[in-house]
């Protein structure tokens with residue numbers, strides 16, 4: 375195929391490590407043409423979020439209508455859906471053509487790692503309704519627990535159980551349950567689809583530059599899937615790339631808190647991986 379067109383529907387992070395900014399850098403680096411619909415502005419740096427200014431749901435809809443009337447989209451990533459109304463609006467677009475035929479990755483963003491809330495608490499039900507509509511969902515440990523209404527997993531066997539429950543009970547088509555919050559010497563993510571449950575494991579990178587890892591992972595999946603042949607293979611390659619980008623984060627000195635990963639990491643850069 376020609377260069378795929380990827381769309382991110384997400385919030386803005388002025389510090390550039392997460393949100394729309396991270397997504398567009400990731401799309402570009404991984405060979406996709408990037409487009410963006412903005413759901414919210416955050417006032418944010420590498421140390422935390424000081425404010426959120428939400429775009430009215432009707433204007434999120436107008437951005438989507440205008441874009442989709444003109445531009446074909448091969449893959450879409452959904453990030454910070456700040457309110458229930460925005461999540462419902464985006465859900466209507468995801469359920470209909472042309473987005474229903476695009477590859478879709480839903481990162482059910484709720485709270486930043488800094489502890490700051492990015493999405494209204496009452497948006498959780500609306501986000502849960504979106505799970506079956508996306509080709510793949512990419513919750514982290516706390517997000518999976520909120521979606522299932524259970525305690526967060528504390529180990530990999532717990533991740534495996536929750537990944538499968540997100541599929542069998544909440545209707546997700548495919549799940550990449552990210553284990554970054556578990557700690558330990560390895561960073562283990564769990565993949566669940568109709569063929570079963572498997573683990574993707576890399577060495578944990580000793581770095582404080584972890585801001586935006588979830589955003590970067592989900593946008594990398596959206597960029598790469600149209601260029602590769604299947605979802606599990608895309609997820610495996612995406613994690614290799616992210617581990618290298620985390621390792622290369624030490625090339626950057628951005629801010630005083632949790633800096634970004636290095637989005638300028640080549641797909642075949644194996645500095646952080648053990649091929």
Ligand SMILES: Nc1ncnc2c1ncn2[C@@H]1O[C@H](COP(=O)(O)OP(=O)(O)O)[C@@H](O)[C@H]1O
Pocket residue numbers: 487513514515552553554555561562563576577578579580581584586587588589591613616617620
């Ligand atoms: N220090 C690290 N070293 C290697 N991989 C990591 C590290 N921290 C997170 N990851 C990986 O980054 C991705 C995002 O992880 P996670 O922190 O769980 O999500 P989020 O950023 O959404 O909170 C996952 O693939 C996870 O395994």
Ligand SMILES: Cc1ncc(COP(=O)(O)OP(=O)(O)O)c(N)n1
Pocket residue numbers: 384385386387392393394416418453454483485486487488492584585586587588589590
């Ligand atoms: C605008 C915006 N969207 C999402 C996030 C969350 O980013 P994520 O990659 O899930 O993780 P942290 O950056 O919170 O570690 C965000 N911060 N801003």
